[in-house]
Amino acid sequence: MNETVTRLADVDTSARYHAAVLSSERITPPESNDEVRELVLSIDLPDFRFHVGQSIGVVAPGSPEFGKADHIRLYSVADLPHHLDDGTVRIKICVRRCSYVDSYSGEEYPGVASNYLCDRKVGDVITITDPIGVPFRIPENHDAHLILIGTGTGIAPFRAFVKHIYRTTPDWRGRILLFYGANSGLELLYMNEEIDDFAQYYDRETFEAFQALSPRPNWADPIAWDHAIGQRGDEIWKLMGQPGTHVYLAGLEKMRPELDRVFAALAGSEESWERRRAELAAGGRWVELLY
Numbered sequence: 001m002n003e004t005v006t007r008l009a010d011v012d013t014s015a016r017y018h019a020a021v022l023s024s025e026r027i028t029p030p031e032s033n034d035e036v037r038e039l040v041l042s043i044d045l046p047d048f049r050f051h052v053g054q055s056i057g058v059v060a061p062g063s064p065e066f067g068k069a070d071h072i073r074l075y076s077v078a079d080l081p082h083h084l085d086d087g088t089v090r091i092k093i094c095v096r097r098c099s100y101v102d103s104y105s106g107e108e109y110p111g112v113a114s115n116y117l118c119d120r121k122v123g124d125v126i127t128i129t130d131p132i133g134v135p136f137r138i139p140e141n142h143d144a145h146l147i148l149i150g151t152g153t154g155i156a157p158f159r160a161f162v163k164h165i166y167r168t169t170p171d172w173r174g175r176i177l178l179f180y181g182a183n184s185g186l187e188l189l190y191m192n193e194e195i196d197d198f199a200q201y202y203d204r205e206t207f208e209a210f211q212a213l214s215p216r217p218n219w220a221d222p223i224a225w226d227h228a229i230g231q232r233g234d235e236i237w238k239l240m241g242q243p244g245t246h247v248y249l250a251g252l253e254k255m256r257p258e259l260d261r262v263f264a265a266l267a268g269s270e271e272s273w274e275r276r277r278a279e280l281a282a283g284g285r286w287v288e289l290l291y
């Protein structure tokens with residue numbers, strides 16, 4: 001099973017590398033309240049290796065009032081590794097500008113690293129760490145079915161994974177079902193009216209993509225997973241019972257309890273769902289990249 005990085009302190013982040021910002025592009029539409037940017041970084045180190053499903057650590061400089069301690073945050077690799085003839089390596093990451101609200105004062109503070117990254121300009125040099133996390137592996141059985149479920153920036157590793165599968169495994173025969181949840185169509189990344197990176201796979205018999213949007217985008221209502229997944233409930237439940245099926249989750253932690261509810265309904269009870277998930281996890285077929 002892909003282990004979620006639960007404590008950064010347990011991971012070796014001592015190696016530091018310089019990465020130059022080659023481009024920084026907003027990928028949410030201007031009318032969206034959400035700012036998500038895609039950054040392309042260049043590392044002048046031909047041996048820098050990373051894999052789909054891994055994340056790199058970005059070191060955001062600390063501020064003097066907090067003792068200048070650096071802050072490390074993880075960002076998933078959003079595209080396949082790109083090694084150029086000039087010896088440089090390119091990494092794409094997808095960053096959502098975050099803020100958090102102090103529960104006591106009610107004041108809103110900008111998130112340290114995401115704002116640092118979103119404010120970088122072309123030519124700026126940032127510091128990164130070694131890639132972290134267990135890569136998403138293509139199952140050896142090319143008839144295996146894959147169910148990919150992502151929210152927000154969680155779509156980024158799936159974009160790289162789907163590309164990786166179709167590029168490197170021409171005899172891939174398993175079905176790939178991608179479910180992508182967001183509060184509104186304006187927050188969908190890589191699968192909206194302007195940019196649809198998945199369109200290139202729509203004519204493949206094995207690939208299907210489904211959107212799950214919140215019924216009331218401006219409210220705190222959860223994403224309508226029950227609609228998107230529940231509608232295909234019988235089919236998904238059958239797929240999950242097949243020995244080769246792998247399930248991947250990527251995005252915000254809060255999607256996990258929402259999905260548990262939907263799957264428990266498909267399973268008939270929480271206990272049956274827990275059993276099925278444990279079977280998948282025991283076989284390394286339940287993979288989470290949650291944050």
Ligand SMILES: Cc1cc2nc3c(=O)[nH]c(=O)nc-3n(C[C@H](O)[C@H](O)[C@H](O)COP(=O)(O)OP(=O)(O)OC[C@H]3O[C@@H](n4cnc5c(N)ncnc54)[C@H](O)[C@@H]3O)c2cc1C
Pocket residue numbers: 005055071073074075076077094095096097098099100101110111112113114115133152153154156252289290291
């Ligand atoms: C394995 C892993 C992979 C990750 N991959 C990505 C990625 O590809 N893209 C990305 O943008 N972030 C990703 N993150 C989250 C990222 O590491 C930071 O936590 C995030 O950018 C906030 O950091 P900050 O320093 O700006 O905010 P902080 O000053 O640490 O404040 C954090 C606040 O932002 C909220 N928050 C954190 N991440 C998100 C998010 N993505 N959307 C909404 N609210 C959030 C937190 O709940 C909290 O309220 C990943 C995290 C992990 C553990």
